[in-house]
Structures are given as structure tokens and as C-alpha cells.
Amino acid sequence: MKKTLLLWAIFAGLMCLLPLFASSGTLRVFIFANFLAIFAMSWDILSGYTGYISFGHPFLIGIAGYTTAMLTRHLGTPLFLSMPLAVLVTMAGGTLFFFPALRTRGTYFALVTLAFMEVTYGLMQVVKPSLTGGTRGLSGLPLLVTGAIPNYYLSFFVMFLIALGLWALTRSGLGTALSAIRMDEDAVKSAGLSTSKLKLFAFMLSALVAGIGGALYTHYLGSISPRGMFDINFLFTILIAALIGGEQSIVGPILGAYFLTFLLEYLRPYIPGAWRFLLYGVIALVVYYYAPKGLYSIFQAGANRFGKKTRRNGQYGQTT
Amino acid sequence: MAKLLDVQSFTKKFGGLFAVYDLSFHVDEGESLGLIGPNGSGKTTTFNMIMRELKQDEGEIYFEGKEISRYSTHERVKMGISRTYQIPRPFREMSVTKNIRVGIMPDEIIRIISMNSQSDTEREIGKSVGFKEHALAMYPRELSMGDLRRLELARALATNPKLLLLDEVFAGLTVREISELSELLKKKRKEGLTFIIVSHDLKTLAPLVDRVVVVNFGQLIADGSFEDVIANKKVKEAYLGK
Numbered sequence: 399m400k401k402t403l404l405l406w407a408i409f410a411g412l413m414c415l416l417p418l419f420a421s422s423g424t425l426r427v428f429i430f431a432n433f434l435a436i437f438a439m440s441w442d443i444l445s446g447y448t449g450y451i452s453f454g455h456p457f458l459i460g461i462a463g464y465t466t467a468m469l470t471r472h473l474g475t476p477l478f479l480s481m482p483l484a485v486l487v488t489m490a491g492g493t494l495f496f497f498p499a500l501r502t503r504g505t506y507f508a509l510v511t512l513a514f515m516e517v518t519y520g521l522m523q524v525v526k527p528s529l530t531g532g533t534r535g536l537s538g539l540p541l542l543v544t545g546a547i548p549n550y551y552l553s554f555f556v557m558f559l560i561a562l563g564l565w566a567l568t569r570s571g572l573g574t575a576l577s578a579i580r581m582d583e584d585a586v587k588s589a590g591l592s593t594s595k596l597k598l599f600a601f602m603l604s605a606l607v608a609g610i611g612g613a614l615y616t617h618y619l620g621s622i623s624p625r626g627m628f629d630i631n632f633l634f635t636i637l638i639a640a641l642i643g644g645e646q647s648i649v650g651p652i653l654g655a656y657f658l659t660f661l662l663e664y665l666r667p668y669i670p671g672a673w674r675f676l677l678y679g680v681i682a683l684v685v686y687y688y689a690p691k692g693l694y695s696i697f698q699a700g701a702n703r704f705g706k707k708t709r710r711n712g713q714y715g716q717t718t
Numbered sequence: 719m720a721k722l723l724d725v726q727s728f729t730k731k732f733g734g735l736f737a738v739y740d741l742s743f744h745v746d747e748g749e750s751l752g753l754i755g756p757n758g759s760g761k762t763t764t765f766n767m768i769m770r771e772l773k774q775d776e777g778e779i780y781f782e783g784k785e786i787s788r789y790s791t792h793e794r795v796k797m798g799i800s801r802t803y804q805i806p807r808p809f810r811e812m813s814v815t816k817n818i819r820v821g822i823m824p825d826e827i828i829r830i831i832s833m834n835s836q837s838d839t840e841r842e843i844g845k846s847v848g849f850k851e852h853a854l855a856m857y858p859r860e861l862s863m864g865d866l867r868r869l870e871l872a873r874a875l876a877t878n879p880k881l882l883l884l885d886e887v888f889a890g891l892t893v894r895e896i897s898e899l900s901e902l903l904k905k906k907r908k909e910g911l912t913f914i915i916v917s918h919d920l921k922t923l924a925p926l927v928d929r930v931v932v933v934n935f936g937q938l939i940a941d942g943s944f945e946d947v948i949a950n951k952k953v954k955e956a957y958l959g960k
Contacts, residue, residue: 571833590795
């Protein structure tokens, strides 16, 4: 535990020093990676842990984005009010995921969540365009901070605090109970636990994280559109970041998000347009084939080997 | 002795087939009851209804004198009813201690989060059912059928039950494992735990039970001491045919 906390501290320290060396272009890539990490962790706490696969996570992120966008645009609500309100509305949206989860599991649950996303996509385009901005969305929204460095620090610290909070929660009995639901929900009930209560908590927690990420992301971009928010590519990017990084670990989705964002960005000069997605799909498959538990498992195996080696050296007094 | 569990006129229909029909029986506090019958006679369905994993179509169920039909599975476990499964259902990616840990978890999110991760309770429960220290860190895929049944039992005991339902607890075990498990159940019986045991192994069951209820085609055909029931004509017909 202490060793892991030390690793978290080293990670935070290195990331804090990054603006001293990195260009503003690189920092902007990191900002996107931080947001993707938040979204992927939000997916992980719901789907990775409980096994209720969500195909509708952009629905939650979109609710937060649109709520704060409309509040600031039409009512002139200040950001310090509009963003918490957006998070609360997203958590209410999270309960919409919970109700089908009382009755459906597996593929059916995934399809219901996908339907949530698709229906909202359609509604945002046609219902009250004067409010939502229709197909073009809303732009010129107020920004929380300006410039690459402040945005980098803001996105990183929010991502880091969320990661640390979720990591601590999932290392407690809660992580065990949520994982048990994924393995055998009926057996969890037979162990005397209310799975409805546990699922509701996981869904609300996931919505809370998605809401924070969605609201911040919208005021980082300064705009929101249905195509950008409810696009199927956005959904797959979140899913692949979580899976390639290693679901059910919280750390994995961060690794996945950084890996994917930089991969896409550095492929940009060599492979134009949508072809990048094809290559990134292939790379995701290769990583998934060789490390089915994601990049985190490789990272963990390396750390274990290093730990064993250090212990062995310590044992025989052969420290070099 | 006071009735701990009282099942009255349980009926369950799957499509056009009655899996259980008008079944009534009870178990007293501290008693050990055998529930036997040929394959497909409705024993596991009865267990599923007692735990509310299946809802009965008709009938009532009383636990400690209280009608509990509307109570969900986890609420019944909290009241003191627990079960094991015919086919062990461990949490496959968790060690033995973590599996048992799920059983001792309180049903409150805050208390689950603040649970002490260094607690010895799960280790003690694990050892009390016969796990050796090294086996506590093992995963279900590394365990024999006997150990999987021990794990089921440990997880059920972790909920601190007053009544334990054991479904085919001896199935797939070696002679030695059966003997060890029987001794363990006898010990728990002495400690005052009430059991309902489903088993096809009548020889092993005999010394463990005070009374036996026999079902066939979902209906009660006999209720009495082991010796009386075995001598019963209807029971012989159910097992051997006319």
C-alpha cells in the first residue's frame, strides 16, 4: 500500500514537472489524454467492476456538457454553479442506467445503454434547437482557464484526484463487492448483500466522474455539438482506452488513455483521416491479443519482477 | 421446540409442469432435517424458494414465526437463512479468504468501504471448515471439489446463519472428503446450528439428521425418522419403482 502510494506521488511529481520540458502542443495532447482517462475510469468503475457493460457512456458525459453549456449560454449562470448542477443532473441520468440494470444483464443492458446514447443524439438535434443549438451545437462557451499550461494542470489534477479516490475505494471492500457482482450476482445476494444498493452506488459514482469530466471538457473546448459528444467513435475510444489499459484496475484506463491519445496524435502526420482509426484498431487488437488484461498487467508484471529482484538482492546482501 | 422455518403449501409451476405442489414441512430450532427425493423431485426448487431466488406461485413461508414471502434473498440472509449450491459457485477471480470476506461484509456501503482489510475473521472461518493456512491464498481453479464445497460452506457460515441449507453437499467428493465434511457438520450441529440437508447419499445422511422429509414429483410423500422413512412403501416405490 505504502509502495503504491509512493508510485502515485512519483507519478504526480513527474507530471507536475512536465510543463518545464514539454511544448504547448504536447501539453495539449496530455490535456486530451487526461480527459479521456477521466471518461475511461468512469466506464471502468461501472462496467469493469460490476460487469454491466455500458455502451452509452457518452450519454452521461453529454448530459453534463449540455447542461452546463445551456445554463451558461441561456441563463448566464456562472461556471461555479453551472458545473456542479451539471454533475448533479448527470447523476440523476445515471439512475436511468440503474433501472434497466434491475431487470437486464449482459448484452441486453449494453443495448439499452446504447439506445440511451442514440436517442439523446437524435433528440439534441431536433428538439428545441433554439436551446441545444441543433445539429451545430453551442459554441463560444465560457472557458474555465485559458492557455495550455493552466488547462494542463487543471485537467491533470482533476484526473489525478479522481484516480486516487477511485483507486482507494476499489482497494477497500467495495472493490471486492463490486467485482463479486461481475463474477456471480446471485451468489452475492446469497452472501447477504443488496446488489441493487451496490449497483446504484457504482452507477452514481460512474455518473459523478463522467459528469465532472463532461462539464470540464465542454468548458475546455468552449463548444459542444451532438456529433462530437454522441459519436460512436467517441464511445469506442473510451471503451478501448479502458480495455487496452486494463479494466478493473483504475490505473489501466489511465495508461490506455495516454497510450491511445499519443498514438493517434503521432500517427496524424503519417496516416491521414480515418485511416488512423484502422491502424489504432489493429494495434488495440495486437495489445489485447498478447496482454488480454491490458497494459496494466504488463506494467504490474514488470513491477513484481523488479520487486522480487530487489527482495532477492536484499536477502543475500548483493545490492549493487 | 419452536419452529424455526415453516413452509406451508409451497407450489411452483414451470410452464405446464408443477415442480413443487402443495408442499408443507417445517424444521425446529437446533434440528437437522434431511430433504430427499429422486432426481427432479423439486428439492433444489424448494431451496430456491426458501431463499427467494425463485418466487413461489402459492404458499407461505415463516421464519421465527414471521411471514417472510415479501423479503428478498439478501434480507433473508440477514435474518439468518443461508445456503450452499449444488454446483459450487465461488467468486472465481478471488482467493479463498476474499470469497469468505464477501460473506462477512455488512450490507451498508459506508461500512463495506471502512472494513478493516487486515481482519482475521475470514481466515478463522476458513480454518474452521478445514482449510490449511497455505490454501487460504489459493484461487477456486486450484481447489479440489472437496475444497470448493468447504469454501461454499465457509462463505455461508460467514453470514452467521441460524438455518443453513446444504444442497448436495457430498456430491463429487472422495470418501475421505465425505468423512471430513460429515465430522464438520456434526460439530456445527453440536454448536446449535439448524440444517436442512439435500443429499442422494443416504448412508452419509443418516447419522447427520434427526428427521427426513421425502418429496417426489414436487409433493411430500413421507415425513419422519430416517428409519421410518426408508421403510415407507411410497418412498421405496419412488426410488426403486413399483
